[in-house]
Amino acid sequence: MMAVMTFRQALHDTLRDEMHRDENVVLMGEEIGVFEGSYKITAGLLSEFGERRVRDTPIAEEGFTGAAIGAAMLGLRPVVEIMTINFSLLALDQIVNHAAKIYGMFGGQARVPLVIRTPGGGGQQLGATHSQNIELYYAFVPGMKVVAPSTPADAKALLLAAIRDDDPVLFLENLALYNTKGDVPDGDAPAEIGRAAVTRRGSDLTLIGYSRTAFVANQVAQELAETEGLDIEVVDLRSLRPLDRTTIVESVKRTSCAVVLEDDWLTYGIGAEVAATISDGAFDYLDAPVRRVAMAEVPLPYSKVLETAALPSHEDVINAVYQTLDAVGRRRPAARR
Amino acid sequence: MMAVMTFRQALHDTLRDEMHRDENVVLMGEEIGVFEGSYKITAGLLSEFGERRVRDTPIAEEGFTGAAIGAAMLGLRPVVEIMTINFSLLALDQIVNHAAKIYGMFGGQARVPLVIRTPGGGGQQLGATHSQNIELYYAFVPGMKVVAPSTPADAKALLLAAIRDDDPVLFLENLALYNTKGDVPDGDAPAEIGRAAVTRRGSDLTLIGYSRTAFVANQVAQELAETEGLDIEVVDLRSLRPLDRTTIVESVKRTSCAVVLEDDWLTYGIGAEVAATISDGAFDYLDAPVRRVAMAEVPLPYSKVLETAALPSHEDVINAVYQTLDAVGRRRPAARR
Amino acid sequence: MSERTRSAKKGSPSADGSVPPGLTDEEGRRLLDFYRRMVVIRRFEERAARGYTQALIGGYCHLNLGEEAAVVGLVAALDERDYLFTNYREHGYAIERGISPERVMAELYGRVDGVSKGWGGSMHLFDVDHRLLGGYGIVGGQLPLATGAALAISYRGSDEVVMCTMGDGTTNIGAFHESLNLAALWHLPIVYVIINNRLGMGTTVEKSSAEPELARRAASYRMASARVDGLDPLATYEATRAAVAAARAGAPFLLEVVSERLRGHSVVDPAKYRTAEEVEALTSHDPIHTVGARLMVEGLLDAAGLAALDEEAKAIAERASAFAESSPHPDPSTLFDYTYATPVANDLHRLPGEPLFAARPRPTEVA
Amino acid sequence: MSERTRSAKKGSPSADGSVPPGLTDEEGRRLLDFYRRMVVIRRFEERAARGYTQALIGGYCHLNLGEEAAVVGLVAALDERDYLFTNYREHGYAIERGISPERVMAELYGRVDGVSKGWGGSMHLFDVDHRLLGGYGIVGGQLPLATGAALAISYRGSDEVVMCTMGDGTTNIGAFHESLNLAALWHLPIVYVIINNRLGMGTTVEKSSAEPELARRAASYRMASARVDGLDPLATYEATRAAVAAARAGAPFLLEVVSERLRGHSVVDPAKYRTAEEVEALTSHDPIHTVGARLMVEGLLDAAGLAALDEEAKAIAERASAFAESSPHPDPSTLFDYTYATPVANDLHRLPGEPLFAARPRPTEVA
Numbered sequence A, B: 001m002m003a004v005m006t007f008r009q010a011l012h013d014t015l016r017d018e019m020h021r022d023e024n025v026v027l028m029g030e031e032i033g034v035f036e037g038s039y040k041i042t043a044g045l046l047s048e049f050g051e052r053r054v055r056d057t058p059i060a061e062e063g064f065t066g067a068a069i070g071a072a073m074l075g076l077r078p079v080v081e082i083m084t085i086n087f088s089l090l091a092l093d094q095i096v097n098h099a100a101k102i103y104g105m106f107g108g109q110a111r112v113p114l115v116i117r118t119p120g121g122g123g124q125q126l127g128a129t130h131s132q133n134i135e136l137y138y139a140f141v142p143g144m145k146v147v148a149p150s151t152p153a154d155a156k157a158l159l160l161a162a163i164r165d166d167d168p169v170l171f172l173e174n175l176a177l178y179n180t181k182g183d184v185p186d187g188d189a190p191a192e193i194g195r196a197a198v199t200r201r202g203s204d205l206t207l208i209g210y211s212r213t214a215f216v217a218n219q220v221a222q223e224l225a226e227t228e229g230l231d232i233e234v235v236d237l238r239s240l241r242p243l244d245r246t247t248i249v250e251s252v253k254r255t256s257c258a259v260v261l262e263d264d265w266l267t268y269g270i271g272a273e274v275a276a277t278i279s280d281g282a283f284d285y286l287d288a289p290v291r292r293v294a295m296a297e298v299p300l301p302y303s304k305v306l307e308t309a310a311l312p313s314h315e316d317v318i319n320a321v322y323q324t325l326d327a328v329g330r331r332r333p334a335a336r337r
Numbered sequence C, D: 001m002s003e004r005t006r007s008a009k010k011g012s013p014s015a016d017g018s019v020p021p022g023l024t025d026e027e028g029r030r031l032l033d034f035y036r037r038m039v040v041i042r043r044f045e046e047r048a049a050r051g052y053t054q055a056l057i058g059g060y061c062h063l064n065l066g067e068e069a070a071v072v073g074l075v076a077a078l079d080e081r082d083y084l085f086t087n088y089r090e091h092g093y094a095i096e097r098g099i100s101p102e103r104v105m106a107e108l109y110g111r112v113d114g115v116s117k118g119w120g121g122s123m124h125l126f127d128v129d130h131r132l133l134g135g136y137g138i139v140g141g142q143l144p145l146a147t148g149a150a151l152a153i154s155y156r157g158s159d160e161v162v163m164c165t166m167g168d169g170t171t172n173i174g175a176f177h178e179s180l181n182l183a184a185l186w187h188l189p190i191v192y193v194i195i196n197n198r199l200g201m202g203t204t205v206e207k208s209s210a211e212p213e214l215a216r217r218a219a220s221y222r223m224a225s226a227r228v229d230g231l232d233p234l235a236t237y238e239a240t241r242a243a244v245a246a247a248r249a250g251a252p253f254l255l256e257v258v259s260e261r262l263r264g265h266s267v268v269d270p271a272k273y274r275t276a277e278e279v280e281a282l283t284s285h286d287p288i289h290t291v292g293a294r295l296m297v298e299g300l301l302d303a304a305g306l307a308a309l310d311e312e313a314k315a316i317a318e319r320a321s322a323f324a325e326s327s328p329h330p331d332p333s334t335l336f337d338y339t340y341a342t343p344v345a346n347d348l349h350r351l352p353g354e355p356l357f358a359a360r361p362r363p364t365e366v367a
């Protein structure tokens, strides 16, 4: 059975179901209760479950995230909401130096079954400090798991997996995805963390993204299939740590060229590892350099005009695809403009 | 004129000279005064300059780093010591969301002439939370400059440049370099931030590193020249942001293969961007995948045996060079073992 | 609401309608001036809210509605040479510091004539000439910065003071503790101001601060403190003057200003978490009403004068938005102008759609 | 040193050598037991220092020398079911919690029989069975964690208490403020303990805390607090019992234990920043001397008994180091065993020298 719902709804329903299923699941974060969440993911949950299980916290990212880690060490399964990923910088020491280290540093004696849900995303004119995509900071750290769904179905399946996992999981959301809709299967089927998905088969080029950019990748591939008859394969990374190198490389071995989409800065961004991985693992198959489409390297300006100039657009993606196809000599004559 | 001195001495003397030169240069940090610095870089400076200019701070990385940023906005040129880069996570919000944003976010009205000196480095059995190399967190951020010298001469030249620069500069040191020695020119010659250096010319392979790994790269190149007659080119990145892509790519165009050394984790590490850059910019010249030598992806264990297994060794570097030369079919017969 | 009762000792109309002791001439003149300024902020904020619904303002937009008396009283107690650091709810402060409402509104509209040239927006007003050193959107982010500015002043032995405002919710973040400790240890010339509007976004002070009388937290640093009624601009002004004087003498101060937030947290927040009674009570606390009424009772303003002030304020707000709307958008070619103050080799000026390296010559078609 | 004067009210020999009022039988027995434990810690730490100079211990190594009375008094006041979070200066705590000195020393030596299997080292002792939930090396890092553990207890309605120790310097970091506020807001069963040994590394309390009477900082959270002489194990024990009882009833507590650090910050610190007089004064405060002397004065121990205790402690320390030295090093093949508790697809088990992808077949030589 399926239902069509928004990404937001899928998150909300999954949280609710998991709270019913397991008494150890508790929600913590700023403004998630009375205010119903800055982006309303937790709407209604305080009245349904009460203050014990839906805990509004003071503005103290380090304190409450650390407290969630400590509670997890004693067997609770806290799901923390950090209002946007920008504010997670204040909790980074607790996450990187504590959540991600406790299992290993103490020789496997304590588990940290914690989920941190947090949205990234620019394009809302929120300015330089409120528009960053810094999932890199978590994806870089052994001991962390980082997932980044792009569809409502994956939002559910990966959130189920994250909550039931015994390690700390950063669950990346995106402001621009909350209102997107899609089929969500009923029932209880957690995804497997650490696996990418080929969400569209194709032979002309591999287009790679995660979170919002996987959504864009699928959209562009569909559009170019319809308008230009192009046959683009899409890889949705889904998990940033572990990174599913096999799926990425096997795809490029089939298509021999790739474009990587990311919403963060290019230099040292997530796409750097993806490009390096492809260039290494598919070395003998690659017919053109891996192209990366990413933000301009500036603190994101507030002005709509400047912000638009700094962020990758739909057009930018399409051009990168065309230019890469040109470079491998594969662009179909019919598609030439 | 030249003098041979340690990396530590070069830092110390440069700080002292700059304090004499410019009354606005002040030092701040934990235990830099009475205790003379955890790694003794600031030894003697408190007695020479007094508490006003050499300020011992409470243990409050966020607070004192942020205070240094604010002081810089009013024209001081604070040089902050963060005892090790691990503790800088606690100040990350002030650095990433404030120091790096203030110039741009306010339309260029306030400058932040700040230097943050901090050592990274594993291999001292300091365990998972005290051995990290997280320069990536700064190198990723537009608005920051990140320099990473590998020699006493560069320590001086880049520290001069950093102190006189009007932007926030993260100055990366390394525990293992403090006692290394080298020639340091007298006189006042700041380096240019944003430039890599080819520290050794060669045609067989490009070996790339920064900070401690540039030191290792030069050592290995020298050794392999002597023992195997290999002609290895070494690129010392020196600046991680901006990254000098031209120097990297031009070198690989000459040698057609590269090995990148880094002390951080491989996945998403600094080397990923270097490898991606080479694979893109020297696509038609590259005869083998760019090889990365990096830490194993674990929280670094305390046990000497395990720590050693997790960190890149001299041998690992040499093997990576051999294997890459094998892959391009260039290993000289004389060198075969 | 106990602090309401022990608020301004004289002059404000009490709940039973009786008239408290009158004002001196000087106080009267001052209150009239404060009121005029409060009305300007009120109308400016209402115009900004409209600009937001017209989609001329984007991002987040937090208003000073209900806090006008506090804003005016606080800023009036500063000298021109003093510095102000504040948070994202700062339009009124910018205007009070003397920045023209035109340039403030232009910033909200993201235009080149905005105080921050369109780079900052509503949350990030900055004007180096008027010594407004920002508008910051990260809760608590301004505290270490302001502390450092005070350090620079003290280092140079000059006699400016730094004022650093924050919300009640902000007192629970680590930067509050670290900053106040530094300021007290180093005897810095700084006044920390808590605008206690009783709410974070929807979370009350009691739910977020274990010691809800926030001024008391100064004791952890042996710092002097006071609590004042922020709906009374004169009381706020007097308390602030005392705090600023202490700071100028090297004794940092923590001032809690108890106020009200009349609407939601930001323009888009309907504030459904407030009960009808709470909303009702708010109206009767609205400082524009209470101060206006007081001026009438004192005979300092009549209905016509009040209407004239209001018209003037509305005109200022309209002019501001007309100016803002006619100011140009920044040119995309300026995108890379403000990443670094010192130009640097190899800074990457690549637009999102551009390749990192120029395209290779097209290979000849194979087979 | 004013707190020294208002310290232990009875029993300890005062500076002029006069004998204070005696102990009850129970107190006497307890003091003797505490002393025995203190001597074990003392000899263990001295042995550890030796192990460090023998290069059998690596990394940083921070000792409890001078803090033995505090450690023993604190831990004795906990029940077995209670939890302890502490920092990197924790060997004594581990032993007092009941972990065998062998396993503690083996951890310092980085061996498989160490409490943390060699993964943690001196700074990161952990034993889930003895409810020692770490040793943490990031200053203040343990505070939010301990607070969260108390939250889990309160959530489940069970009646354990969490004790969280820290140094004096740690009270200036943001996590202190955030954690205490949460604990007080949520009525968590936790005792925060400040071991005030007057120094961070070389920085004094007065140079780092604007309110140097650290227990007073509890007021910012309406939290109860006390200050006690940590050189007196009985006084520490009594004060801790009261604090633990309060916490068990849902009222978190801040306890400041004033102590001494006899040597440098860590084994390698020569502590040159201390004057000769300071070093002199330290010796006379050494709790091993003062408590030993008191037991003699009280007639609870004679010279022979004291020597016997000491021999026993030395033997324990020797056995610990012999055990540690004979315990195997972890096998390199276990390197990837503890990154994740839930095994996960595509976790990279690559040694530093290994390529990311298996080598391609060697190309044939060109030309």
Ligand SMILES: Cc1ncc(C[n+]2csc(CCOP(=O)(O)OP(=O)(O)O)c2C)c(N)n1
Residues within 6 Å of the ligand: A030, A059, A061, A083, A087, A090, C089, C137, C138, C139, C140, C166, C167, C168, C169, C170, C171, C195, C197, C199, C200, C201, C261, C265
């Ligand atoms: C570090 C951080 N956490 C969370 C937020 C989101 N946020 C913005 S304003 C706000 C409430 C602040 O309340 P208060 O300090 O009382 O100020 P007020 O808005 O009432 O003026 C929150 C939680 C943020 N901007 N920064």
Ligand SMILES: Cc1ncc(C[n+]2csc(CCOP(=O)(O)OP(=O)(O)O)c2C)c(N)n1
Residues within 6 Å of the ligand: B030, B059, B061, B083, B087, B090, D089, D137, D138, D139, D140, D166, D167, D168, D169, D170, D171, D195, D197, D199, D200, D201, D261, D265
């Ligand atoms: C966040 C952080 N900053 C700095 C350090 C380095 N450091 C280790 S111990 C220490 C002094 C701590 O003093 P105190 O809290 O009094 O504890 P003590 O060592 O005296 O027991 C410092 C600065 C650290 N480990 N973590």
Ligand SMILES: [Mg+2]
Residues within 6 Å of the ligand: C167, C168, C169, C195, C196, C197, C198, C199, C200
């Ligand atoms: Mg508020």
Ligand SMILES: [Mg+2]
Residues within 6 Å of the ligand: D167, D168, D169, D195, D196, D197, D198, D199, D200
């Ligand atoms: Mg101490």
